[in-house]
Amino acid sequence: MARRSDHTREELKDLILASATKIIEKEGFSALTARKIASDIGYTPGTLYNVFQSMDGLTLALNGITLEKLLPVLAQSKEVNKDKAPEEIMKAMAREYRDFATTNRERWLMMFKHEISDEEEIPEWFRGKIALLFQPLEDVLKDHFTFSSDAKRQIAARFLWASIHGIYFLHETGKLPLLDGEDVCENMTDALIENCVKGLRK
Amino acid sequence: MARRSDHTREELKDLILASATKIIEKEGFSALTARKIASDIGYTPGTLYNVFQSMDGLTLALNGITLEKLLPVLAQSKEVNKDKAPEEIMKAMAREYRDFATTNRERWLMMFKHEISDEEEIPEWFRGKIALLFQPLEDVLKDHFTFSSDAKRQIAARFLWASIHGIYFLHETGKLPLLDGEDVCENMTDALIENCVKGLRK
DNA sequence: CTAACAATTGAACAATGTTTAATTAATGTT
DNA sequence: AACATTAATTAAACATTGTTCAATTGTTAG
Known part of the structure; x- marks a missing residue:
């Protein structure tokens, strides 16, 4: 698939941050991985890197x-x-x-x-x-x-x-x-x- | 090889800790890996696990x-x-x-x-x-x-x-x-x- | 309808800690 | 001295990481 347009860039960002929050609260911050977020929101890890520069950037946002x-x-x-x-x-x-x-x-x-x-x-x-x-x-x-x-x-x-x-x-x-x-x-x-x-x- | 007896268990422990110290001081503690220590002291990663239970145990010793x-x-x-x-x-x-x-x-x-x-x-x-x-x-x-x-x-x-x-x-x-x-x-x-x-x- | 575009993927890479069967040097026994 | 036992060491494998990138395929524009 490509260009699904299920979500805008902003929506995607919010989705990711919300999912990350959920994971952190349920399993602790050391369980936060790119793959886990991706699978949780129905995307693949690569997509995270379209929205954030790196996992470090995601952490900073959180x-x-x-x-x-x-x-x-x-x-x-x-x-x-x-x-x-x-x-x-x-x-x-x-x-x-x-x-x-x-x-x-x-x-x-x-x-x-x-x-x-x-x-x-x-x-x-x-x-x-x-x-x-x-x-x-x-x-x-x-x-x-x-x-x-x-x-x-x-x-x-x-x-x-x-x-x-x-x-x-x-x-x-x-x-x-x-x-x-x-x-x-x-x-x-x-x-x-x-x-x-x-x-x-x- | 096996049972080289180049070093006793105690000597090995000291070797590992000394090498770990060296690595930490030169490259920072996030650069401390089992493989790096092992190659530095002329052994393989598995040997570290004979001396320490895990990298966590090694860290605790340090x-x-x-x-x-x-x-x-x-x-x-x-x-x-x-x-x-x-x-x-x-x-x-x-x-x-x-x-x-x-x-x-x-x-x-x-x-x-x-x-x-x-x-x-x-x-x-x-x-x-x-x-x-x-x-x-x-x-x-x-x-x-x-x-x-x-x-x-x-x-x-x-x-x-x-x-x-x-x-x-x-x-x-x-x-x-x-x-x-x-x-x-x-x-x-x-x-x-x-x-x-x-x-x-x- | 077709061509350009760009979001998304999937597969790959290098690196991590850790486990385990196989190897082999040292020791003990006959 | 030859053989058997023991145990230290290894090599290879596994499951995970984060991260990159060519290929794919919806979407949009002309």
């Missing part, structure tokens, strides 16, 4: 969607808790982040396990989404703390974010088991936030 | 060696700086960690990129090494701060460690570019430590 799903979660969490004390807002945001990672475990893991091929550069549209990721936390800092410069505040937002992520990531991947026990991850994150907030208040 | 190289680095850093203020000791330890990760980049990356196959359990000897990893930091906390319980101190040591690692890991893998600029990673880590130390002092 990661972009993951980021887009995550952004409003954090923004809303900040909005909902805006009248609480800053440490409570941050704790809530961290909890939302962990919930998101748990609910969308394989998508989330894929973002960080995916290797960047030697300096293939993260595209600009992707960097843009990442910048937005830190915004809610930066806003909290802007509302409740004073910094000697914008740069200092940006640094604070990012080390907080990286720390919160780092704790959960190590805990969840199990590569460096931190501590056993119920809620130990939440306890660690809350302790981190409490101490940092005290520090930021001087 | 990661164990990486941990063993890292442990004394942190312990010594703590020892050398023991007369300084606690925040300075911690900053120095964090710096040593980053230096280690830079110097042994591919080994270090391999530890965290390697996926655990579905609940195949991290072996006990490996968990033991990991526990030692947090010891120097725990000692610093014990020497300079008071905690309401041992558990609280363990939590503090681990969230600090995970945070320091998290910052450097995100920065280095470039998956979530934090900020551009010289020494931005050191600045973030130092800021984290300063704020946490202030918090821990109540």
